[in-house]
Amino acid sequence: MRATVIHAPHDIRVEEVPDAAIQRPEDAVVRVLRACICGSDLWAYRGEAQRQPGQRIGHEFLGVVEETGSAVSGLKAGDLVVAPFMWSDGTCDYCSEGLYTSCVHGGFWGSVGFDGGQGEAVRVPHADGTLVKLPAAAASDDHLLTGLLALSDVMGTGHHAALGAGVRAGSTVAVVGDGAVGLCGVLAAKRLGAERIIALGRHSARTDIAKLFGATDVVAERGEAAEAAVRELTGGQGAHAVIEAVGTEQSMRTAVNITRDGGAIGYVGVPHGSGTGLDLGVMFDRNISLRGGVAPVRAYIPELLEDVLSGAIDPAPVFDRAVSLDEVPDGYRAMDDRSALKVLIKP
Amino acid sequence: MRATVIHAPHDIRVEEVPDAAIQRPEDAVVRVLRACICGSDLWAYRGEAQRQPGQRIGHEFLGVVEETGSAVSGLKAGDLVVAPFMWSDGTCDYCSEGLYTSCVHGGFWGSVGFDGGQGEAVRVPHADGTLVKLPAAAASDDHLLTGLLALSDVMGTGHHAALGAGVRAGSTVAVVGDGAVGLCGVLAAKRLGAERIIALGRHSARTDIAKLFGATDVVAERGEAAEAAVRELTGGQGAHAVIEAVGTEQSMRTAVNITRDGGAIGYVGVPHGSGTGLDLGVMFDRNISLRGGVAPVRAYIPELLEDVLSGAIDPAPVFDRAVSLDEVPDGYRAMDDRSALKVLIKP
CATH class of the missing domain: 3.40.50.720 (NAD(P)-binding Rossmann-like Domain)
Structure with missing residues (x-):
C-alpha cells in the first residue's frame, strides 16, 4: 500500500510500504477514507520534534473496517469508524476513568513499527477500545464525513x-x-x-x-x-x-x-x-x-459525534484545502507556510 | 506601642513605633492577643524577599477591637476578632466571588505605611470586610485561641x-x-x-x-x-x-x-x-x-471556624513554641534553624 513517510525535516514522501495487516488478535485493519495533516505534525516536519528517518506520520483518520482480529467483538468488516489520535485498550484504570491518553497499552499512530493515518490503510491495535462506529450513511455525505474527521483530534x-x-x-x-x-x-x-x-x-x-x-x-x-x-x-x-x-x-x-x-x-x-x-x-x-494536556478525545467522541450528526456543531470549515494521498507533501508545505489552515487528505 | 520591625536580612527588632490609630472611616484598631511567625516571613528574614529597612512584619493575628472608624458598622470595641493575612473590602467583584486576595482595595499587613501583625496593635483597613468575629468566650481559652489563630493563614x-x-x-x-x-x-x-x-x-x-x-x-x-x-x-x-x-x-x-x-x-x-x-x-x-496560589483565607474562615469551635479540627499543635513580643527575634532564629515549627507570639 502507499503511505506518507517522514525521512528528515521537510522531507515528506508518499511511498510504497508493507500492507496494513492483522498482527494481534485485538487488531483491526481500517481502509482510510479521510485523513488530514495536524498542526502538531509540523513540529516533526520542521525538525522541532524528533522522528527516526522512515517513520510513518499522521494521526487523524476515519475509514472502513476491512478485517478484524479474532479477539475483536465490537466491530466487523464494513463498519465505518473514526479513530482518536491515540489507540487505547478501553479497559485499564485510566481508560475506565476516561483518561484514554494514559492507557497502559496506549500508543501513537506513526510510532516506530506502527502505521500512520496518512496512508491507504492502518493497522489499529486494541480496535475495540479505540475505534468508534459512525452511521454507515455518513460515508456518502462528503461534508459530514469531513466534519466527523475532526472528531479524531481537533474538535475533541x-x-x-x-x-x-x-x-x-x-x-x-x-x-x-x-x-x-x-x-x-x-x-x-x-x-x-x-x-x-x-x-x-x-x-x-x-x-x-x-x-x-x-x-x-x-x-x-x-x-x-x-x-x-x-x-x-x-x-x-x-x-x-x-x-x-x-x-x-x-x-x-x-x-x-x-x-x-x-x-x-x-x-x-x-x-x-x-x-x-x-x-x-x-x-x-x-x-x-x-x-x-494531551486530550483524551476518545472520551469525547460519543457526545461530540451526536452534535455533529445533528448539525448542532459543524467543524468541517477548519479544512480549507483537500489533497490526494500523492499530494500530501504539498499539503505539508501549504500548512508550513500558513497558506492552508488544515489540509484534508482523500486517499 | 511596640512592634516587630525588619531592618535587614537576619536583623529583626522589637521597637517603639507610633501607636496604631484610626486613619480612615473604614478602619479599626485591634489590640493583638495572639500573633505568630509564618514560614513565608522567613523569605524576608533570609533576604530572599525584598523589604525596605524599617518595614513592619507579621500577617497573622487575632485580638480585641479597641476602636472603630465612623464607617464601620459590623464591629464594635470589645469584639474578639481574627484577621486573615490580607485585608479586603468585602464588596468588590472579586470579594463577592470569594477571591478576597484579589480585592481591588486589598493589601498586606506590614506593607510600607501599614502595621504588621507582630506587634501590640494593628490598624485594620476595611475592617468590616476583613475581620471575622469570634465568640467572646474564646478569649479565656488559651488552647482554643491558639487553634483559632491558625485561621488567619495556615489552616485556610x-x-x-x-x-x-x-x-x-x-x-x-x-x-x-x-x-x-x-x-x-x-x-x-x-x-x-x-x-x-x-x-x-x-x-x-x-x-x-x-x-x-x-x-x-x-x-x-x-x-x-x-x-x-x-x-x-x-x-x-x-x-x-x-x-x-x-x-x-x-x-x-x-x-x-x-x-x-x-x-x-x-x-x-x-x-x-x-x-x-x-x-x-x-x-x-x-x-x-x-x-x-495565594489563599483567599477570608472566604474559608466561617466554615473552618465552625469546625475549630466544635473541635472537629484542631490546628493548634502546629504551634510548638510560644514567645513574648520581646522574644520575637529568638522566634525567627528558631524557625530559621528549624528548631521550631511555628512560633506563637503572646504580646
Whole structure:
C-alpha cells in the first residue's frame, strides 16, 4: 500500500510500504477514507520534534473496517469508524476513568513499527477500545464525513481545552491560537454556552471561521498590545476562561496575562517553550489555574459525534484545502507556510 | 506601642513605633492577643524577599477591637476578632466571588505605611470586610485561641491547597512540605474525607503531627527516592491529589512526579524557584492540573471556624513554641534553624 513517510525535516514522501495487516488478535485493519495533516505534525516536519528517518506520520483518520482480529467483538468488516489520535485498550484504570491518553497499552499512530493515518490503510491495535462506529450513511455525505474527521483530534482537543479553561454557560472566553485547534476551541466554548468569545488572530481567513464558530470579538494585535485589547474588552479584568492552543513561550505568556484573577487556562498546545511563558509568580498572586494536556478525545467522541450528526456543531470549515494521498507533501508545505489552515487528505 | 520591625536580612527588632490609630472611616484598631511567625516571613528574614529597612512584619493575628472608624458598622470595641493575612473590602467583584486576595482595595499587613501583625496593635483597613468575629468566650481559652489563630493563614492556606488538589471523599493525597501549611494541608485533606494521606517529611516531631492530623503514611526519603516511595505506596500510579506547600524548584519537581495521571497539584508554597520545577512537557503528557496560589483565607474562615469551635479540627499543635513580643527575634532564629515549627507570639 502507499503511505506518507517522514525521512528528515521537510522531507515528506508518499511511498510504497508493507500492507496494513492483522498482527494481534485485538487488531483491526481500517481502509482510510479521510485523513488530514495536524498542526502538531509540523513540529516533526520542521525538525522541532524528533522522528527516526522512515517513520510513518499522521494521526487523524476515519475509514472502513476491512478485517478484524479474532479477539475483536465490537466491530466487523464494513463498519465505518473514526479513530482518536491515540489507540487505547478501553479497559485499564485510566481508560475506565476516561483518561484514554494514559492507557497502559496506549500508543501513537506513526510510532516506530506502527502505521500512520496518512496512508491507504492502518493497522489499529486494541480496535475495540479505540475505534468508534459512525452511521454507515455518513460515508456518502462528503461534508459530514469531513466534519466527523475532526472528531479524531481537533474538535475533541478544542473541547478538552474548553473544559480545562472551565468554560460554562455565560463564560467570557479568550482563545490564543488561530489554528484548527484554537478554532475548534471557539466552537467548543460556544457549544458549552460561553456568552463572550474573544478570538486572537490576525488572518481574516481564520478569524472569519472563528466568527462562524461563535467568536463575538476578534483581537488582531499580538503580544502586549493583544493583552491590552483583551483587558479593554473585559473591563480591565481579563477572561475567566482562556484557551491556549499554540504551545510556545509567547502564546503561554499571552494566555497568563489575559486570564482574569481566579480564572483558568485550558492548554492543549503541545509544549514547545510554553513552560517558559508560564510565570508562576503571577499565576500564584492571581490564583490562575492551569489544566489540560494531551486530550483524551476518545472520551469525547460519543457526545461530540451526536452534535455533529445533528448539525448542532459543524467543524468541517477548519479544512480549507483537500489533497490526494500523492499530494500530501504539498499539503505539508501549504500548512508550513500558513497558506492552508488544515489540509484534508482523500486517499 | 511596640512592634516587630525588619531592618535587614537576619536583623529583626522589637521597637517603639507610633501607636496604631484610626486613619480612615473604614478602619479599626485591634489590640493583638495572639500573633505568630509564618514560614513565608522567613523569605524576608533570609533576604530572599525584598523589604525596605524599617518595614513592619507579621500577617497573622487575632485580638480585641479597641476602636472603630465612623464607617464601620459590623464591629464594635470589645469584639474578639481574627484577621486573615490580607485585608479586603468585602464588596468588590472579586470579594463577592470569594477571591478576597484579589480585592481591588486589598493589601498586606506590614506593607510600607501599614502595621504588621507582630506587634501590640494593628490598624485594620476595611475592617468590616476583613475581620471575622469570634465568640467572646474564646478569649479565656488559651488552647482554643491558639487553634483559632491558625485561621488567619495556615489552616485556610492548607484548605486552599486541598481544594486546589481536588481532594474529596476517598481521595489519595500526598503532601509535599512538613511546615505548618503542609501539616494543615493534611488536616484539611482529612476534613474533606481523604482516605489515604501520604506526608513527605523527615523530622519525627513534624511527621508525628502529620499523623495526629490524619496522615496514613509517612515518606522520609527525599527527591527521587521519595518519588519512588510514593509510587510504591500507590500501585505505581502516584497520588490523585498533591499538595505543594514549599515553593522551591525541588518541591515542585517532586510534586509533579508523584501526581497520578489526570490528577492535580494544589500549590500554596510562595514560588521561590518552583516555576523551574514545573515540567510542562510531563504535565501535558499526563494531564496534570495546577491550581492554587495565594489563599483567599477570608472566604474559608466561617466554615473552618465552625469546625475549630466544635473541635472537629484542631490546628493548634502546629504551634510548638510560644514567645513574648520581646522574644520575637529568638522566634525567627528558631524557625530559621528549624528548631521550631511555628512560633506563637503572646504580646
